[in-house]
Amino acid sequence: MEQDFLTTPARILITGADGQIGYFLNQAAVTDPFFSVVALTDHEFDISDPEQVQRQLDLHMPDYVINTTGFNTVDRAGTQSERCVALNTDGVENLALACGDLSIPLFHLSSDYVFDGHYESGYTEEDQASPLGLYGETKWQGEERLRTALPQHVILRVSWVFSTVGDNYMRRSLQQAREQKCISAVDDRRGCPTSATDIARVIMAMLKQLHNGAENWGTYHYCGAEVTSRYGFTEAVLAAASQYEKLKAEELKPISSSELCSDAERPASSVLVCTKLLNNFGIRQIPWRSELVVMIREQYQNEEFTESV
Ligand SMILES: NC(=O)c1ccc[n+]([C@@H]2O[C@H](COP(=O)([O-])OP(=O)(O)OC[C@H]3O[C@@H](n4cnc5c(N)ncnc54)[C@H](OP(=O)(O)O)[C@@H]3O)[C@@H](O)[C@H]2O)c1
Secondary structure (H helix, E strand, C coil): CCCCCCCCCEEEEEECCCCHHHHHHHHHHHCCCCEEEEEECCCCCCCCCHHHHHHHHHHHCCCEEEECCCCCCHHHCCCCHHHHHHHHHHHHHHHHHHHHHCCCCEEEEEEHHHCCCCCCCCECCCCCCCCCCHHHHHHHHHHHHHHHHCCCEEEEEECCEECCCCCCHHHHHHHHHHHCCEEEEECCCEECCEEHHHHHHHHHHHHHHHHCCCCCCEEEECCCECCEEHHHHHHHHHHHHCCCCCCCCCEEEEECHHHCCCCCCCCCECCECCHHHHHHHCCCCCEHHHHHHHHHHHHHHHHHHHHHC
C-alpha cells in the first residue's frame, strides 16, 4: 500500500535527546503534526554499543534517525580519546550500518572543526577537510564512515552552537560576566554563532522535503547569518543580558588566541558558506543576533522559574 504523506507523520528517532540540539529538535518536532517523535537520551540509547543500536532500531523502526550525539569537549578530546572516537566515529558507523540494513536514512550533525580554519572567506562543502586536532579528526572520520556505509544520509555541519541548555559559549560568557569585573574574549577567531533552535528549524525543514520525495542526500553547511569574532559575540551576549540584570563585568578585553589557556588548537575561521542549502532546499540563514535575544530572554525566564519553585 502506498504511504499517505499528507496524513502519516514521519517517524523520527532522535539520539542525544538531552543535548543542546537534541533537546530543541525534540521540543519543536513533538508539536509539529508532520512528525512522530521518539527522543532517546544517552542513558536510554548508547550509540557506541552496536547491539543497543540494532535493538533500538528494530524496536522503533523509524523513517529517519537523527543523530545529535557528540563528544564535543574539544579540550578533553586528547585525554579522553577513546570516548571521543567511540562516539564521534565508531558510534556514527554503528548507526550507519544498522540504518543501512533496515533502509533507514541517517541525518547526522558534524562540525566546522573538520577544517583547519585557514580559509578566511569561509568553507564550502567542496573544500578539503583538514582537522587540526582529535575532535575534528574524529568528526571527519565519522562523516567518512557514514558516506561509505549509507548513501541515504545527510551530514549537516554547524558551528558555534548556543542555547539555554548544557555547557556552551553563551552561557559561559554570561556566567563570567556575573562573577568577574573584567572579562576577556578572543578577537582573532571568526565564525557565525548558531542557535540550537535555528538548527532544529533547519533539520525539520530538510526532513519535510526529503520525506516528500526530494533526493537531496549529501553534505551541507549551516550557521547563523553574520560573521563575527568571539569578542563580538560576547559583546552581544552582555548587551542582551544587561536588559535583565546589572552584570558585574565592567570591562570586556579583546585578547588573542595565543593568550588563551587551552589544550586544543582551534580553527581561526569557522565560517561556513551555506549556499548549497539555499540552492537545494531553499533554506535561508537567520541572523544569530535576533536568535540570541530570544535565547537570553529564555535563559532569564528559566532562572526565574527555577527560583520560584
Ligand atoms: N556545540 C557546538 O558548538 C557544535 C559545533 C559544531 C558541531 N556540533 C555538533 O552538533 C552535534 C550536537 O551538538 P550539541 O552541542 O547539541 O552537543 P551536546 O549538547 O554535547 O549533546 C550531545 C549529547 O550526546 C549525548 N551522548 C554522549 N555520549 C553518548 C552516547 N554514547 N550515546 C548517545 N548519546 C550520547 C550527550 O549526553 P551527556 O550529556 O550525558 O554526555 C549529550 O546529551 C554534535 O555532533 C556536535 O559535534 C556542535
